[in-house]
Amino acid sequence: MFELAIIWDWIAFAVRWLHVVTAMAWIGASFYFIALDLGLRPSSDRRKGVSGEEWQVHGGGFYFVQKYNIAPPRMPDDVIWFKWESYTTWLSGAALLMIVYWMGGELFLLDPTKADIALWQGILISGGSLTIGWIIYDFLCKSKLGETPTLLMLLLFVMLVVMSWGYNQIFTGRAALLHLGAFTATIMTANVFFIIMPNQRIVVKDLKEGRTPDAKYGRIAKLRSTHNNYLTLPVIFLMLSNHYPLAFGTDFAWIIASLVFLTGVTIRHYFNTLHKTGKGPNWTWAVTVILFIIIAWLSTASTGETYEEAEARDLTPYEQQFASAEGFEDAYDTIVGNCSMCHAREPSWDGLRWAPKGVFLETESDVARHADQVLLHAGLSRAMPPPNAIDMDDEARDTIVAWVRAAKDN
Numbered sequence: 001m002f003e004l005a006i007i008w009d010w011i012a013f014a015v016r017w018l019h020v021v022t023a024m025a026w027i028g029a030s031f032y033f034i035a036l037d038l039g040l041r042p043s044s045d046r047r048k049g050v051s052g053e054e055w056q057v058h059g060g061g062f063y064f065v066q067k068y069n070i071a072p073p074r075m076p077d078d079v080i081w082f083k084w085e086s087y088t089t090w091l092s093g094a095a096l097l098m099i100v101y102w103m104g105g106e107l108f109l110l111d112p113t114k115a116d117i118a119l120w121q122g123i124l125i126s127g128g129s130l131t132i133g134w135i136i137y138d139f140l141c142k143s144k145l146g147e148t149p150t151l152l153m154l155l156l157f158v159m160l161v162v163m164s165w166g167y168n169q170i171f172t173g174r175a176a177l178l179h180l181g182a183f184t185a186t187i188m189t190a191n192v193f194f195i196i197m198p199n200q201r202i203v204v205k206d207l208k209e210g211r212t213p214d215a216k217y218g219r220i221a222k223l224r225s226t227h228n229n230y231l232t233l234p235v236i237f238l239m240l241s242n243h244y245p246l247a248f249g250t251d252f253a254w255i256i257a258s259l260v261f262l263t264g265v266t267i268r269h270y271f272n273t274l275h276k277t278g279k280g281p282n283w284t285w286a287v288t289v290i291l292f293i294i295i296a297w298l299s300t301a302s303t304g305e306t307y308e309e310a311e312a313r314d315l316t317p318y319e320q321q322f323a324s325a326e327g328f329e330d331a332y333d334t335i336v337g338n339c340s341m342c343h344a345r346e347p348s349w350d351g352l353r354w355a356p357k358g359v360f361l362e363t364e365s366d367v368a369r370h371a372d373q374v375l376l377h378a379g380l381s382r383a384m385p386p387p388n389a390i391d392m393d394d395e396a397r398d399t400i401v402a403w404v405r406a407a408k409d410n
Contacts, residue, residue, distance in 0.1 A: 181238030
């Protein structure tokens with residue numbers, strides 16, 4: 001059981017690496033094609049059906065790109081389809097969600113101070129909620145609102161704010177922001193799978209069968225692709241938010257997440273306008289800075305659970321498993337003595353105002369709750385505590401390993 005926990009963590013590492021690599025490929029392709037499309041100039045040879053073209057230089061070579069307004073006169077022999085970047089990003093992200101937030105739900109998913117629900121209920125909410133956004137969003141896009149893209153984006157923003165608030169009523173702050181990112185990424189990938197790719201297949205089929213493709217399919221796909229472009233930056237932030245406790249570990253995390261979506265829109269609007277006209281609207285940077293200042297202020301306008309409240313709270317079954325294991329008292333004294341000066345609700349380490357990653361290691365429930373993390377960072381490795389802070393000896397680390405091993409082998 002103990003060794004399985006280590007193997008499981010390496011599996012999570014491998015899936016995370018796959019997720020990061022494919023996400024980079026998807027985001028890079030998305031940004032490139034939006035910039036390319038906006039930067040196209042009228043075709044120099046006025047070839048029939050060519051709506052724009054552009055010369056580019058990269059890596060020591062020159063490239064000449066042309067875009068057909070609808071489709072070329074005939075189907076080319078070789079066409080590159082950009083779809084697997086999106087699919088693999090979502091599939092690997094879903095797998096990572098299950099590994100980290102479902103298998104480790106007692107620690108990372110559920111917050112007993114917010115909602116007293118069973119793990120299976122949390123997992124059901126986690127998985128089921130991801131589909132809600134796509135169903136509502138797709139319905140709005142296919143309605144008359146699809147003809148007013150700006151209003152459609154505003155309604156999408158309202159939906160994201162509601163989901164941000166809802167997630168924060170149930171999950172840990174870290175899980176809430178991550179799920180909001182997964183919620184948005186599901187909409188983006190569903191756009192590719194259910195709309196963009198099927199529309200492109202219709203155009204390809206028409207070409208192969210000698211028919212003139214309908215331009216509406218390209219317009220629909222372009223709308224969804226543009227939405228994806230504006231949603232990309234907020235999703236990246238939300239996926240990385242677990243590194244920033246000031247973003248997820250505050251009373252106003254749901255508002256912070258909502259404002260992050262606005263900063264993503266202002267930044268993308270600047271670059272999209274720059275690619276189209278050669279000059280970006282500078283006011284977007286002023287708005288972005290103001291939003292960032294508001295986010296920073298909200299991150300500190302928070303009280304959170306006090307030490308006394310944490311001390312008085314009953315241990316969950318997951319925490320009880322580790323708190324009742326052989327060697328807990330010695331491990332607890334070791335961890336508090338070596339870690340709590342930083343990992344406290346009011347850190348005593350000079351210059352440190354918030355616990356790193358929002359992890360507290362003060363009370364018995366704190367230590368029991370974060371047993372796996374302590375094992376990986378201070379038991380099996382020397383990642384923590386920082387060597388220039390405290391020289392934690394091997395005996396202390398062995399105490400942690402023995403305790404967690406006893407708890408898992410029970």
